[in-house]
Amino acid sequence: MATINTQFIEEIFNEIFDVGLVETQNEFSTKIAGKSPHWYSVIKSEERDPSVSSLLTMAMRLERIATQERSYKTRNVIRNIHAKVMDKLSARTLDFKYENQ
Secondary structure (H helix, E strand, C coil): CCCCCCHHHHHHHHHHHHHCCCCCHHHHHHHHCCCCCCHHHHHHHCCCCCCHHHHHHHHHHHHHHHHHCCCHHHHHHHHHHHHHHHHHHHHHHHHHHHHCC
16 A cells, blocks of 8 residues: 555556566666665655655656657656656656755
């Protein structure tokens, strides 16, 4: 069950899984987040939000994947996922900016 801290990353994983970009959590961790194979399971078990660097990596990789996708429908789904990651990244960086003023 998703907690408030893990809800976002679980939603992103499920959408990426549903569109067929990854088949496993380990593949999501390495292919999309650019982390070790067990990163996703650690984030979930420790109920943490993904770091800013993880969000940035996910956004960059999803943008690259979207531009290479031939199917218009799939490309749009990937771009929608990308937008969600960018929204989260924006919120996290704005929170950081205001916490440090």
